[in-house]
Amino acid sequence: MHILNRKWFAKLFIIVLGILLFSLPAHARANDASNYLEITGDGVTNPVTFTLQQLEAMPQHQYIYSAINTWPTKKWYVGKGVKLSNLLDKAGLKEDAKLVRFTSSDGYTMTLTVDELLKDRRYCFPNFRNSNDFDGHIPGSSAGAVEVDAIIGLISVEGSNNPDYMTDMNSPMLMLGQRAVTEQTGNLFVKYLNKIEVLTAEPKKWDEPQANPSGGTVPAGTMVALSNANSDDDKIYYTTDGSTPTLESPMYNWIAKRWWAARADVLGTINHPIGPINEDTTIKAITIGPGKLNSDVVTFHYRVADDEVPDKQLGKIIGLTIGRVEASVDGASYTLEAAPYVDDKTGRTLVPVRFVSEALGAEVDWDAQTNRITIVDGGKVIVLIIGSNNVQVDGVQQSIECAPTTIPPGRTFIPLRFVSESLGAQVDYEAKTSKITITR
Structure with missing residues (x-):
């Protein structure tokens, strides 16, 4: 009996201990491994490890940071800690150091070039939030910018510019400013930092942006899509006035x-295409992102065929193929981001709303709050709602068999025949080749 009681007690003790351990806040468990900061690599002459107590004994600097993440959302940060440049000086930063890799105790890594980290001027933009936080794609004002240094924050707060809320929850944390009011730096803030590697390896260069179509003679109304290898934190900046693109x-x-x-x-x-191209246009583009050199600037020249302007009286021929991203407008080739397809339930063909509508000379408006699509073609107005079979044509309610829908990567698809014929176009389908021809 006593033996059973002892076994039962031992099992209960293990269960309770497990609950206590796993009920600790995530930051508390992470911080167990972040009570020191190691600076190493072939880019320093004096590799060194600092304890948290040693870092706290150094001169402390406090900054407010403006930041935008890749969602994108705008956020404030406040941090107090040791200047990164001072720590690297203590480790003996070499003149030929090129890269700095930051690693957190939870395995997250971020690499930055020495130039972008220590030589480029970085700022807090007090007026970067002139709209809703979730409107991170709407540029704020750069007025009143305050230069800030990169620090290893020992106390900080995320989502507020009030220093009274600072804690050591995410410490140590790499914190830094923006080089431009639209720069996305939120993913550069490394929490639970415990290792800094300084490297002399030459930084690689970001890949050049690509354009679709890639230039040449195009029909009036052409929309130009830009892309690069990752389309993530490697950002594409562009101009249409002939100037060289920069972070600004x-x-x-x-x-x-x-x-x-x-x-x-x-x-x-x-992330909308550039256009419509209704006159001869030059687009210049560059890829800029963390940890690599900027790509070369690429230039795409577009000449509108015979100096034409959009004219709804001119004939249009649009070629699509079910299941294929290749498309054409009046003989010019395009690549869609998602292919036309047939809805299994209704047997109706769905096509990208923006591509087809704008190729026919109509304008498309999207209301994210109501999931409403509005297509305007001269005096004709067509209104559709994602997921709804009810539509309006010039204010008259109608029903369609197949509702509009959205598929990755965020492209809205609509019933081909309904919209095309509502816009006065003729639709022909060749069953053997699955080819669709829209003429107007």
Whole structure:
């Protein structure tokens, strides 16, 4: 009996201990491994490890930081800690150091070039939030910018500019400013930092942006899509006035690829193509991101065929194929981000609303709050709602068999025949080749 009681007590003790351990806040468990900070690598002459107590004994500096993440959302941070430059000086930063890799106790890593980290001027922009926090794609004002240094924050607060809320929850944490009011730096803040590696390896270069179509003679109304290898924190900046793009130029891929599925409802309106191209246009683009050198600037020249302007009286021929992303408008080739497909339940063909409507000369508006699509073609107005079979054509309510829908990477698809014929176009389908021809 006593033996059974002892076994029962031992099991109970293990269960209670497990509950206590796993009920600890995540930051508390992470901080167990972040009570020291190691600085190492072939880019320093004096590798060193600091304890948290040694870091706390050093001169402390406090800054407010403006930041935008890759969702994108705008956030304030406040941090107090040791200047990163001072720590690297203590470790003997070499002149030929090129990269700095930060590693947290939970395995997260972030690599930055020495130039972008220590030589480029970084700021807090007090007026970067002139709209809703979730409107991270809407540029704020750079007025009143305050230069800030990168620090290893020993106490901090995320989501507030009030230092009274600072705690050691995420410490030590790499914290740094923005080089431009639209720069996305939220993913550069490394929490639970415990290792800094300084490297002399030469940074690689980001890949050049690609354009679709890639230039040449195009029909009036052409929309140009830009892309690069990752479309994540490697951001594309572009110009259409002939100037060289920089961090201050418009950003193309505001929403990082990691969020495309989650933000499918607004992806097409935030990461939207450039255009319509109604006159001869030059687009210049560059990829800029953390840990690599900027890509080369690429230039795409577009000439509108015969100096034409959009004219709804001119004939249009649009070619699509079910299951294929290749498309054409009046003979010019395009690549869709998602292919036309047949709805299994209704047997209806669905096509990308923006591509087809704008190719026919109509304008498309998307209201994310109501999931409403409005297509305007001269005096004709068509209104559809994602997931609804009810539509309006010039204010008259109608029903359609197949509701509009959204598929990754955030492209809205609509019933082909309904919309095309509502816009006065003729639709022909060749069953053997699955080819669709829309003419107007």
